[in-house]
Amino acid sequence: MTPRVLVPELLDQLPANAPAAVRSRRDLRRVNWFMRNAALIAAAGRRHWPGAPPRRLVDLGAGDGALARALETRLARHWPAVTVTLVDRAALAVPPATGAWQVEAVRADATGWLAAAPPDSVDVLVTNLFLHHFADDELRVVLAGIARAARLFIACEPRRSGRALAGCRLLGLIGCNRVTRHDARASVRAGFAGRELSGLWPVAARWELRERPAGLFSHLFVARRRS
Numbered sequence: 001m002t003p004r005v006l007v008p009e010l011l012d013q014l015p016a017n018a019p020a021a022v023r024s025r026r027d028l029r030r031v032n033w034f035m036r037n038a039a040l041i042a043a044a045g046r047r048h049w050p051g052a053p054p055r056r057l058v059d060l061g062a063g064d065g066a067l068a069r070a071l072e073t074r075l076a077r078h079w080p081a082v083t084v085t086l087v088d089r090a091a092l093a094v095p096p097a098t099g100a101w102q103v104e105a106v107r108a109d110a111t112g113w114l115a116a117a118p119p120d121s122v123d124v125l126v127t128n129l130f131l132h133h134f135a136d137d138e139l140r141v142v143l144a145g146i147a148r149a150a151r152l153f154i155a156c157e158p159r160r161s162g163r164a165l166a167g168c169r170l171l172g173l174i175g176c177n178r179v180t181r182h183d184a185r186a187s188v189r190a191g192f193a194g195r196e197l198s199g200l201w202p203v204a205a206r207w208e209l210r211e212r213p214a215g216l217f218s219h220l221f222v223a224r225r226r227s
């Protein structure tokens with residue numbers, strides 16, 4: 001397996017309201033549908049959250065909140081009273097809450113937000129297509145912050161595999177723009193394989209860790225604190 005390669009993603013360099021960025025964020029909904037990421041995260045949440053329904057869910061690198069909405073659609077029946085915090089460093093137009101869950105948006109860098117979060121203040125923390133933005137050294141810091149704040153962590157990332165790279169070629173066929181196509185390839189090269197995230201997780205003894213390929217193109221990591 002080739003090592004992770006990080007190259008800057010175009011979406012991260014465009015102003016949030018640039019037409020190509022707005023379009024690419026819309027494309028991300030199609031990419032997520034293609035990868036089945038909301039379904040994978042929701043299923044992992046149902047399987048691994050212990051006991052009474054969670055009350056506080058955080059989505060780090062949440063983008064425009066579309067993934068959190070998709071989770072609400074799948075989970076609100078089982079988790080009826082959730083307050084969701086969407087954290088993203090970009091200034092994004094997040095639609096107002098309309099469903100069962102309360103939603104708040106915070107514009108912040110994830111690392112700074114985690115450093116300020118009180119210990120054990122989050123029931124479920126999710127990330128989708130986010131961790132691959134970080135080099136391993138930065139990831140250790142981000143994951144340590146998550147382990148301090150959250151009881152259950154679920155991450156869905158691009159899988160660093162030949163099949164996922166081949167899948168990127170299909171994105172033009174479903175209408176994704178140049179930014180999305182470039183960033184998809186970059187994301188796969190920076191994605192994960194094997195037990196790479198488990199290896200970066202702190203204090204593994206106090207956690208149950210699961211890491212595996214999921215769907216056709218995704219890599220799923222779940223960390224659950226032992227009670």
Ligand SMILES: C[S@@+](CC[C@H](N)C(=O)[O-])C[C@H]1O[C@@H](n2cnc3c(N)ncnc32)[C@H](O)[C@@H]1O
Nearest residue numbers: 028061062063067088089090108109110128129
């Ligand atoms: C590929 S997008 C994924 C968005 C969303 N999770 C989804 O699945 O649609 C990555 C997001 O991470 C955000 N991001 C990247 N680095 C960040 C950081 N250090 N702190 C907070 N947000 C960050 C970007 O602004 C972008 O919205």
